[in-house]
Amino acid sequence: MKTIIAVTLTMGAVLGILWGIMNHHSPHVSAQTNINDPLIITQTNGSVEGFAIPQAEVIFSDEQGNTTSTIADKTGKFSVNVSEKLPNHNGTIGIQQKINGLTGPIHTFQIGWIMRILNCSATEIVVRGKINTDIQIRLKNGSILSQGKTDNEGHYTGNIANVPAGSELTIIQMYGGIAFHKMYTLPPVPPKFTVTESTLAGIKGIGVPRGLMCVSQTSFGHFNFADGTFFLDFPLLNGVRPPLGSKIYLYQKKDDRSGPVQEVLVGWSQRVAPMTEASSSL
Structure with a gap:
């Protein structure tokens, strides 16, 4: 009985950590606390932006072994123009964080890749992300509005029928050890023309x-x-x-x-x- 309870608690803790670290909202974002937590990336076009442990060194590398780094601020936010700092990169960039002598795992992402909103009607939002990958849509208060997996084309449809215009949505997808976040403020439904x-x-x-x-x-x-x-x-x-x-x-x-x-x-x-x-x- 004790073993069953322990396993249940452990699984619950793991799931809670995975979705908890995905629950980052800019500007109302809570900082990371563990060196092994997935880094959060909110933008890959132009400057690469995201969140790490507050005041951690965020290290970027290309496939030729060149590196550049920046220091996350007190909220954990970082921003660096990777294409300017690593001009010879081929699109694939490694990222990891380091603080107090500890270095987290390195993960890779593609410069310019973002989740996209394909359609947003009065009742549904259709997002395109990585194929066959877990995805969540959260409200500003952190509550889960919708979750599931993208299909073979990377598409995911969430129900927003009861979400008022002006609501802040965070679309979150874990991929390759990185939590990708996309913010979207729900605009009013255009009226009939x-x-x-x-x-x-x-x-x-x-x-x-x-x-x-x-x-x-x-x-x-x-x-x-x-x-x-x-x-x-x-x-x-x-x-x-x-x-x-x-x-x-x-x-x-x-x-x-x-x-x-x-x-x-x-x-x-x-x-x-x-x-x-x-x-x-x-």
Whole structure:
């Protein structure tokens, strides 16, 4: 019985440590305390940024054996332009921390690699990270909103239906002994756009200022003007002009968040006052 309890407690402690060290939030981040804790990386484009043990030496190395280092501040935060300090690197960088004569394990990462938000609707967020790897989405208070594994393409979908706009999310993925963190403040869901004219030449309307007008289930996107107006000039895709009476499904995106998909009929030629809905009849 004592053995079972001991094993249970040990497993619980290990899981708690693994997810606990992944629970770093900038700027409300708690510092690392153990030399063997995975280093946290929040940015790999330009300067490499992250968190280590406070005032630890963070050492970077390339595959040729060249090294550079920086000292983490009192909160554990560090930042260094690795490409400037190690100009001959081939993209693969080693990282480890050292403090009080103790040196932690070295792990590698790729310069420029980041988790990406592929889509964020009113109810779901889709993230792309390392394939078949554990991933978590946490709220600012540290509570777990969603967790699981990425699929064979590195995609993971989390439910955000009950998360209000303005909430700070931290997306965390452990890979190669490093905890990668991506911060994302949930923006408002873009409202429905308004169509003012639909002809065989294109579609005019009003949407979110500098939002991106997208064709559903395609890679097409066109930015709205500063005042929110837009004009989608036909043809949009593959040089094919949509026929009279055909339907196009559009939505707008702002700050990586997508609004509702709306149906627009091609060839509604009469110019009218803005509508509350995009759909209309010929």
